[in-house]
Amino acid sequence: MDFRLTDEQLERKKEFYKVCAELEKKKPASYIGFESQFNDEEGWNFHRYCAREFGKRGWLALGWPAEYGGTGTMMDKVLLTEARGYYDLPGCDIFGVAMLAPTLLAAGSDELKHEFLPKIASGEIMFCELWSEPNAGSDLAMLQSTAIRKGDEFIVNGQKTWNTGAHFADWAFGVYKSDPNGKKHHNLTFLLCDMKSKGITVRGIPYMNGSHVYNEVYLDDVHIPAKYIVGQENEGWAVVNVLAAFERSNIDMVMGLVRAQEDLAKYCNENKRSGKLLAEDPLYRNRISEIACSIEAVRTLAYHVADQQNRNEMGLMDAAAVKIFASELLEKFAHLQTDILGPFGQVKASRWAKMNGTAEYNYQGCFVPIVSMGTNEIQRNIIAWYGLGLPRMK
Ligand SMILES: Cc1cc2nc3c(=O)[nH]c(=O)nc-3n(C[C@H](O)[C@H](O)[C@H](O)COP(=O)(O)OP(=O)(O)OC[C@H]3O[C@@H](n4cnc5c(N)ncnc54)[C@H](O)[C@@H]3O)c2cc1C
Structure with a gap:
């Protein structure tokens, strides 16, 4: 390109x-x-x-x-x-705009596209993702929540976990076992669900930095109209794969680094340790420059994926590569920033904090993208077997 x-x-x-x-x-x-x-x-x-x-x-x-x-x-x-x-x-909305909308365009019925796309495009409704369960994360297809068809609706029961933003979301997209006797990967259905439906309980999972971002969601006899199926009944796994590629190739999480890196360079130019400007420390200079190169690389990768998406050619390997590269870059940056700030790297945003407390925020949060959206170990497995033709591990 x-x-x-x-x-x-x-x-x-x-x-x-x-x-x-x-x-x-x-x-x-x-x-x-x-x-x-x-x-x-x-x-x-x-x-x-x-x-x-x-x-x-x-x-x-x-x-x-x-x-x-x-x-x-x-x-x-x-x-x-x-x-x-x-x-x-x-x-x-990372769930509505970045993930569900392109999935509906690729796999949704005309009815769903006409009902949801205008509301997503205007910012009127926000989504959350109900996929993971206490015993189904990496091996998502082993999930146990059920959606049993009764006439023109599904009755949904089960527990989901780690659901980002579910306490505020208007709607959810989720995946459920719809054929308890069916073959793995051909027994799941992908459904949209109004979060105000009767039978939904959302409980916060406090994150270690004290924030409330993640949740558990309990579904007790929730009635979902069958018109809210995306794709085919019992073939929700195919839709999961389409959406996961949009989820992993999303570069939202890493684009803040351009500014963060500028701010860190400025901090190094303005602050001294042991009488010497931080910017003169050869190790810090080296690490900041390395991160600057990686930011340019991830930007280029993002342009490449956008080009592929324009041509409907994005592959699983590209999405996995963006996910690994971006998340590990965030982690590297957080470690560098806390090293440079020393004890100030642990101070939460307050009048005592340096760089507005972003070091503390970045350090505590940098684990999230490594695990969420499918862990980096799983992404490396995808690259190995799907992208490089190495044997698939059992
Ligand atoms: C902060 C956060 C936000 C999240 N947000 C959401 C959300 O909004 N919606 C949602 O549905 N889910 C969400 N998740 C869930 C996330 O997708 C899962 O946590 C993730 O897929 C890992 O699953 P698990 O936690 O069950 O770990 P496990 O699958 O139990 O994995 C445990 C460890 O074993 C490794 N492992 C497992 N299998 C293999 C293998 N085959 N090869 C090599 N290593 C392996 C993993 O890499 C990991 O290190 C979120 C998670 C986090 C932490």
Whole structure:
């Protein structure tokens, strides 16, 4: 692909940065990092506000076909993600906009597309993901929650876990065992579900940094109309694979690093240890430069995936590669930042914190993308057997 941006793309990029810079001025003081959108009412309301602002400009439907309100290309979507990352802004529902919408476009019925795409594009509804269970994470196909068909609805029972943002989400996409006697990978159904349905209980899982982002979701005799199936009954595994590729290739989590790295370089240029500027320490210089190169590499990888998505050619291997590279880069950055800040790296956002407490936030949060969305060990397995033709491990 040609990695140069066209004049039109450069113009759009300018517009994205301009709007994001304005939105940043309205950001609540307590908002730091991606997870803040789920942590409290203030963060969630700001997320919704930004979503409506992007929605009215058509920016939540970048790369969609025009008949569903689409504008621009997948490349524009990446450029907007860069701008949002730079200003640390939410407003693009990772579950609805980044994962479900492209899955509905690929595998949803016309009825579902017409019902959900306009609401996702306007920022009116937000989703969460009900996949993992206490005994089914990496081996998701072993899940035990059931969705038993009764006439024109499914009766759903079971427990899901680690559900990011489920305490605020309006709707959920989930996967359930619909044929208890069926063969593995041909016994699951992918369903959309209104989170206000009777029988749903959401309980928070406190994260180690004290935030409330993750949840357990209990489903007791929840009635879901059969029209909310995505794909075919008992063939939900195929839909899971389509959605997982969009989930893993999403670069939201890493685009904030461009600004974070600029801020860290500035900190090193302005602060001394033992009478010497941090910026003169050869080891720090080396590590910051290495991260700068990796950020450029991940940006290039993201452009490559966007190009493939434009041509409907994204593979499982590319998605796994983005997921591994981006998550491990975040971890590397968090370690570097806490090393450079020394004891200040442990101070939460407050008047005593350096760099607005981002080091503490980044360090405690950098484990999340390594495990969520399918662990990096699993992604390496996918690359080995699917991408490189090595034997599949039992
Ligand atoms: C912060 C966070 C947010 C999350 N958000 C969501 C969400 O919104 N919705 C949702 O549905 N789920 C979510 N998850 C769940 C996530 O997808 C699972 O945690 C993940 O898939 C791992 O599953 P597990 O926790 O059951 O670990 P396990 O599958 O039990 O794995 C334990 C360890 O064994 C390793 N392992 C397992 N199998 C293999 C193998 N075949 N080869 C090599 N190593 C292996 C794993 O890599 C891991 O290190 C989230 C998880 C976290 C931590």
